[in-house]
Amino acid sequence: MEGKKVAANAKFLSYISGSGTVLHVVNLSNTGRQSARLPSLGSSSQHIQDQDFDPFNQNRIASVCTDGKLRIWDIPSDGLNTTNSSPIEYQTKRKSALRALAWHPSAANVIAVRGSRNIFVFDLNSTSKDEMVSTIDGCFGADILSFCWNYDGSKLVVTCKDKI
16 A cells, blocks of 8 residues: 555545455544445455545545556545445556556646556546556656645656655
8 A cells, every 4th residue: 555545625534445445435524433334435356555535526536556547436425325336447558556646736637646667647538548648668767656746736746766
């Protein structure tokens, strides 16, 4: 597990199950002890590596898995009542494991995801389910440790094991 185990916004809290393959979403207006059988967002045989809520849409969350897919989940306004296993899926051309994600801070529907040595940017408004931009193989001399957008979204900052 490389990314966020827990994420939250003004309406929901999400967490990855102990096995790492299920994403649970809890409505913050629910108080007290919760049922052990909470509804979830899908069930995958692949491990979820990272997840985060869309900063422009409180009812949407993204997750990335070791199967190389970016999944976008829509959450009903009143929260999950049943398990949802119908995300919109995006696939990188390399189909390698994805490790983390970062929503663009100023452009709605733009998200960056990273693999071990590549960054991929998706435009979720596009009719294509392929990445809009990706780094060139060999661009990074070592595995990527972390990445983030700067405050206005004009740059993507990346740190790697080679300390460059």
